[in-house]
Amino acid sequence: MLEIALKGSKKYWVWVIILLAAMAVGAGAYIDQFTHGLTITGMSRDVSWGFYIANFTYLVGVAAGGVMVAIPCYLHDYKKFHRITVLGEFLAIAALVMCLLFIVVDLGQPIRLFNVLLHPTPHSMLFWDMCVLNGYLFLNIIIGWNVLESERNQVPHPKWVTPLIYISIPFAIGIHTVTAYLYCGLPGREYWLSAILAPRFLASAFAAGPACLILLCYIVKKVSKFDPGWEAMQTLTKIICYALTTNVFFFLCEVFKAYYSNIPGDKSHFNYLFFGINGHNGMVPWMWTSIICMFIGIFLLIVPALRNNKTLLPFTCIIVIIGTWIDKSLGMISGGFVPSLLDHVTEYSPTGEELVVTLGVYATGLLVLTILYKLATTVKEEVRG
Amino acid sequence: MKKSRRNFLKAAGVTALSIGAAPAIKAVSAAESHTAPHAVEMKRKDALKAKRWGMVIDARKLNDEIADKVVKACRYAHNIPDFHHEPDKKKYPDLKPVKFNQEIKWIWEEEFEHAFPDKETDFLAEKFRGLSFLVTCNHCKHPPCVQACPTQATFKRPDGIVMMDYHRCIGCRFCMAACPFGSRSFNFRDPRPFIEKFNPDYPTRTRGVVEKCDFCAERLAKGELPACVEASEGVITVGDLENPDSEIRKLIDSNFTIKRKQELGTDPSVYYIM
Amino acid sequence: MSKNAILTGLVIFILAVLLPFWVNLGGTAAAPKPEISARAKAAGRCILDKYDMRADHMQLLGKWRNSVVRHSNRLYKTADGKVFTMSLSTGKNSCLGCHEGKEKFCDKCHNYANVAPYCWECHTTPKEINQ
Numbered sequence: 001m002l003e004i005a006l007k008g009s010k011k012y013w014v015w016v017i018i019l020l021a022a023m024a025v026g027a028g029a030y031i032d033q034f035t036h037g038l039t040i041t042g043m044s045r046d047v048s049w050g051f052y053i054a055n056f057t058y059l060v061g062v063a064a065g066g067v068m069v070a071i072p073c074y075l076h077d078y079k080k081f082h083r084i085t086v087l088g089e090f091l092a093i094a095a096l097v098m099c100l101l102f103i104v105v106d107l108g109q110p111i112r113l114f115n116v117l118l119h120p121t122p123h124s125m126l127f128w129d130m131c132v133l134n135g136y137l138f139l140n141i142i143i144g145w146n147v148l149e150s151e152r153n154q155v156p157h158p159k160w161v162t163p164l165i166y167i168s169i170p171f172a173i174g175i176h177t178v179t180a181y182l183y184c185g186l187p188g189r190e191y192w193l194s195a196i197l198a199p200r201f202l203a204s205a206f207a208a209g210p211a212c213l214i215l216l217c218y219i220v221k222k223v224s225k226f227d228p229g230w231e232a233m234q235t236l237t238k239i240i241c242y243a244l245t246t247n248v249f250f251f252l253c254e255v256f257k258a259y260y261s262n263i264p265g266d267k268s269h270f271n272y273l274f275f276g277i278n279g280h281n282g283m284v285p286w287m288w289t290s291i292i293c294m295f296i297g298i299f300l301l302i303v304p305a306l307r308n309n310k311t312l313l314p315f316t317c318i319i320v321i322i323g324t325w326i327d328k329s330l331g332m333i334s335g336g337f338v339p340s341l342l343d344h345v346t347e348y349s350p351t352g353e354e355l356v357v358t359l360g361v362y363a364t365g366l367l368v369l370t371i372l373y374k375l376a377t378t379v380k381e382e383v384r385g
Numbered sequence: 386m387k388k389s390r391r392n393f394l395k396a397a398g399v400t401a402l403s404i405g406a407a408p409a410i411k412a413v414s415a416a417e418s419h420t421a422p423h424a425v426e427m428k429r430k431d432a433l434k435a436k437r438w439g440m441v442i443d444a445r446k447l448n449d450e451i452a453d454k455v456v457k458a459c460r461y462a463h464n465i466p467d468f469h470h471e472p473d474k475k476k477y478p479d480l481k482p483v484k485f486n487q488e489i490k491w492i493w494e495e496e497f498e499h500a501f502p503d504k505e506t507d508f509l510a511e512k513f514r515g516l517s518f519l520v521t522c523n524h525c526k527h528p529p530c531v532q533a534c535p536t537q538a539t540f541k542r543p544d545g546i547v548m549m550d551y552h553r554c555i556g557c558r559f560c561m562a563a564c565p566f567g568s569r570s571f572n573f574r575d576p577r578p579f580i581e582k583f584n585p586d587y588p589t590r591t592r593g594v595v596e597k598c599d600f601c602a603e604r605l606a607k608g609e610l611p612a613c614v615e616a617s618e619g620v621i622t623v624g625d626l627e628n629p630d631s632e633i634r635k636l637i638d639s640n641f642t643i644k645r646k647q648e649l650g651t652d653p654s655v656y657y658i659m
Numbered sequence: 660m661s662k663n664a665i666l667t668g669l670v671i672f673i674l675a676v677l678l679p680f681w682v683n684l685g686g687t688a689a690a691p692k693p694e695i696s697a698r699a700k701a702a703g704r705c706i707l708d709k710y711d712m713r714a715d716h717m718q719l720l721g722k723w724r725n726s727v728v729r730h731s732n733r734l735y736k737t738a739d740g741k742v743f744t745m746s747l748s749t750g751k752n753s754c755l756g757c758h759e760g761k762e763k764f765c766d767k768c769h770n771y772a773n774v775a776p777y778c779w780e781c782h783t784t785p786k787e788i789n790q
Contacts, residue, residue, distance in 0.1 A: 036481050037592035038556075039574040044486035048561040048571060108556020108571065108593025115536040115555050126535035126559050187529055187649040188565025265503070341567040342495060342520075343502040346486055424706075426723075426732040426745065542731060550728045551781065575780075586749045588781040606733045 001149055004378045005371045011223070012374070019367040026360010029353050030105060038108060041354045046346035047337040049106070051354050054329035055361070056102035058208070060179045061201060061328060063095035063136065065209010067172035068239050074165050080232045083380070086151075087220070087228065088213055089144035090372035092172075096137040098365035105357055125181045132174045139168040144372070152379045176201050183336065191269035191335045200250040201328070206243035207297075208324045210236045211317040216373070218314050224377040226384070234308065237316075241301035244320060248294050251327070269335045272345065280345045283334050286326050293323030431608030435625035437526075437545035438600055439654040441633045441642070442519055446620045452494045452517050458616035459492045462601065464589045466579035477578040489570040491598040492521035492613055501645060519621070521613075522547060522568040522598035523645060523653030533563035539595070545626070545654060546600045554594040561595060565649050569597045626654060691767040696759045706737055720747060720754075720778070748782040755783070 008016075033040050043050040069088035072078035104110050121127050143164055150157040180198035187193070194200075214236055217228040258266040271277055273287045297320040300306045306316075339345045350358070460467065468483045498504075500518040524547045530539050531547060538553035539560055561569045575592045583589075587603060590596055600623075601611035614621045624633035633656075636642075642656040674681075699705070705712045706719065723745040726732045735743045746753035758764045761783065769776065 037572065037574040039481050039484060039487055039592075041573075043573070044484070045488055045561075045570055046486065046567070048558045103557075106557070108558070108595075109554065109591075112536075112553070112555045115538075115553055119536045119553070121535050121537050123532050124535040124559070125533070126557060130535070182559070183562075186533070186563045186565075187651060188646060189562065336562075341502075341565055342499040344499065423738050425736045426726045426730070427734050427736060428731060429733050432731075432733070540729070544731075548728065552724055552728065588748065591777065591780040602731065606731060 001145075001152065001375055001379070005374050008374065012370075015370065016367065019363045019370065022363035023360050023367065026357055026363060029356040030360065032353065033105070033357060034110070040351060042349050042351045044346050044348065046340040046344060047334070047348035049333055049337070050348055051329075051333075051350040051358055052102045052106040054333045055358060056099050056106070057179060057201075057332060058325055058329040059095045059099045059102070059365075060133070060175055061205030061324075062209050062212055063092040063099065064172045064176040064202065064205045065207075065212070066092040066095075066140075067169055068206050068210050068243075069213065069236075070165070070172070071169060072235070075169070078235075080229060080235060084213070084217065084228045084232050086144055086148050086376050087216065087373065088209075089140045089147075090376060091209070091213055091216065091369065092140045093137065093144065093372060094365045094369035096133060096140070097368050098361050099133060100137070101361045101364060102358075105361065125178060125185060129175075129178045129182060132171060132178050136168065136171045136175050139164055139171055143168060148376060148379055151383060154383065173202065176205050183332070188341055189336050190263075190265045192332075194254060196250050196253065200247060200254075203243050203247035203250055204324045204328050207240050207247055207320055208328075210240050210243075211320040211324075214240075214317050215314055215321075216369075220373060220377055224381060226377040226380045230310070233313070237301055237307050237313065240317075240320060241298065241307070244294060244301065244324070245298055247324065247327075248298065268339050268343075272338050273331060273335050277339060277345050280338075280347050282347045282349060283330065283338075286330055290323050290326035290331060293319045294327065297323055429606060429608065433605045433608055433610070435544050435631075436627035437625065437654065438524065438605075438623060439545070439626035439633055439656065440521075440524075440600075441622045441636045441656045441658060443620050443622075443636075443640075443658045444516075444518060445658060446618075447517065447519065449494070449517055451616075451618055451620055452519055454616045454618075455519060455613045455621065456490075456493055458612045459598075461582060461584055462604075462612035463491060463587050463599075464576070464580050464584055465489055465491060466576035467581065468579050470579045470581045472578035480578060481574065483579075484573070487571075487573040489572065489576065489596065491570075491596070492519055494518070495520045501643070503646065503648070504643075518657070519613075520566065520568070520645070521655065522600075523566055523651070523655045524598075524600060526652035526654065527650060529563040529565065529651060530560035530569065533559040535559065542602075546602055547597075548599055548602060549594075549596055551588075551590055551594045551596065556593040556595065558595060565646055565651065566653075569595050571595050688771065691771045693765075693767040694760075694763040696757065696764070698759060699757045702757060704739075704741075706735070706741075706743055717776070723747075747778060 041050055041052075066088035069081050069085050073081040073085040104113065107113060116127060116130055143161055146161045147157045177198045180201040183189070183192035184194055184197035214233050217233055221227055255270060258270050268277070272280070273283050275281070276284050297316060300312065300316040300319070306312055334348055338347060459465065466489055468485055468488055472480060494517045497513045497516045497518055500520050524545055526545070528539075528541055528547050531537075531541050534540075535557065536553050536555055538550045538555070539547065540550070541547050556571070558571055561571060572590050572592045572594055577589055580589065601609075601613075604611055609615075611621075611623055614623055622633050622636060624631040626634065628634060636658065637656055640658040642658050644653045644656055647653070707715065712719075723735065726735075727745050733745055735745045737743070742752075744750045744752040744756070746756075748755045750756050755761060761779070
């Protein structure tokens with residue numbers, strides 16, 4: 001099936017070459033980081049995780065968001081999603097590839113990566129995160145590939161795939177729950193130490209994942225003859241609407257808890273993010289942008305006329321993605337680490353080199369996505385044609 | 386065709402089995418040879434021992450001069466880099482610019498309201514405000530860093546010391562997020578250019594690993610007290626918390642002591658006499 | 660058409676795979692003779708026999724580092740009763756304490772075998788550091 005990816009229009013190849021170039025630039029920056037250490041990043045003793053882990057967290061959400069297509073399709077036999085389910089699975093694969101790459105580029109000693117397997121440590125959440133992320137990745141590769149190949153041969157997918165599909169659903173919830181547990185089990189980090197962190201992560205994921213999927217469906221419709229179907233997208237928008245509202249609701253619950261209880265440690269992180277502390281206000285514009293984006297997103301998705309507007313929908317999705325991305329990546333990292341455990345304020349912002357490495361990782365993910373979507377759409381064109 | 390394939394698989398299976406069996410046979414034969422005299426790894430006879438190591442810092446006797454001496458002694462004992470040190474340009478020609486917020490420290494001075502952020506009030510006694518405290522790894526009884534580490538590179542010894550195995554650390558920095566006392570530092574870069582004077586009795590670190598106070602495990606093993614204790618002119622005392630007759634238990638019994646962030650339940654082994 | 664392409668590809672592949680042989684065609688380098696320091700000579704036997712040390716010193720060091728860091732052992736008593744400090748670089752009774760000057764001893768074979776163990780990034784004699 002992979003041979004399909006080798007035949008494409010001129011535009012396809014230009015896009016692939018752009019991605020390869022971006023990957024090469026990213027790799028160059030990474031080599032510099034590899035030889036000189038993480039000193040080239042904006043991270044510090046007080047803010048010991050940065051842009052890499054921030055994007056990792058967000059992309060785990062995008063990967064988990066794919067389950068919002070899988071559940072209606074496989075559990076409720078919702079016909080309109082049958083055409084796009086494989087797109088959701090392939091999006092998850094690309095997102096997971098990026099997640100794993102972000103973890104690797106964040107390590108101080110990447111050559112010792114396999115120490116995690118050599119000395120398995122069940123009391124570490126990172127160990128479990130590795131298990132579920134890799135598990136979900138392999139499940140999606142196996143399921144996506146077999147379902148698509150069966151579609152190409154116009155036969156039902158093999159029976160042994162069905163149990164894997166059912167297993168993949170709790171796995172999707174699992175990857176984001178365990179990722180939240182990385183943060184919310186740490187004593188002393190008030191911004192993360194919250195029982196609703198995992199639900200909040202899932203809510204934001206179920207908004208961000210489908211929003212990415214709708215955007216991709218628009219692109220697919222534009223560059224190929226395959227039409228993912230307007231009705232499927234209308235259902236997706238409703239899912240995004242509920243999920244986004246829930247995410248904002250959870251966020252407001254956190255705000256209420258911190259400010260009504262008036263506990264200094266709990267308040268300090270919100271103060272830093274939304275108002276700044278002693279002139280340290282690097283995050284303030286970002287956080288307000290995030291809140292405004294999420295509220296505008298909810299408005300645009302609740303009003304039926306706006307929600308069903310085909311021209312407006314991609315912009316709504318972009319707004320949702322921006323809002324949730326700031327909230328969950330930059331906000332989650334900076335909010336957790338600033339002010340520090342000893343009540344010092346050390347701000348964090350990524351360096352240019354850090355951004356270039358990040359770009360390289362995103363380019364790799366997009367290349368994987370492009371190839372997989374090329375396969376999916378071509379097979380679907382063949383079958384329909 | 387089918388038959389030959391089956392034979393091939395059989396042969397392959399037997400080969401795989403024998404390859405698998407070889408180490409087992411080797412192990413059995415090795416076990417037999419254990420009756421002959423063999424090498425042993427052991428501790429030194431003069432090593433200092435405790436059931437649970439603990440530390441008492443007497444804040445009444447502490448002043449900036451002593452604190453400075455303690456920090457310097459630790460810095461030298463463990464080859465901790467000082468980024469204010471101007472590196473030798475000839476030996477290290479292309480160094481990245483220094484970032485001071487990526488510093489490394491094992492024991493350092495911290496003002497009272499930062500060492501004990503939960504005890505800060507509007508009317509904090511004048512004698513405490515701005516007062517320098519020494520803070521370091523608390524060698525907690527329930528260390529969150531150990532729980533977080535995915536490779537057991539940081540672990541708790543039976544005698545209560547929370548150790549770092551620099552050989553195993555992958556540099557994920559999960560322990561730094563987990564430690565509620567900010568006691569851990571990450572080697573964002575090669576530390577060697579920034580070490581002014583090397584202590585030949587302790588290794589340096591490589592870039593990309595986390596480090597922290599190791600309670601001078603290497604000195605205890607030789608029967609010496611930790612470097613900070615020696616430099617502290619009686620301000621810092623270490624000993625066995627589980628032994629009611631030990632010096633530090635007597636200090637704790639006869640003075641009012643506090644510990645940092647006790648409400649988190651990590652149970653620090655470092656006590657402060659107020 | 661494709662036959663030629665395949666053949667060219669194959670030739671390039673074989674040339675690339677055998678690169679180590681081409682590079683070393685110009686004759687072989689003589690095996691190095693590591694210098695045994697006076698201290699080591701006086702001591703006679705190392706921790707294991709000469710050939711065992713040559714083959715297994717890295718395994719021994721790997722065992723030592725776990726024993727020292729994780730089990731707080733510091734001494735190693737060999738089968739014939741000699742006691743060593745389990746350390747690569749610290750103290751007179753360590754590896755480098757006896758084999759003074761790593762460039763005359765360790766590096767000779769390491770360079771010859773083209774291995775670059777990263778032990779030295781942290782463990783080395785102070786002499787090397789101050790050079």
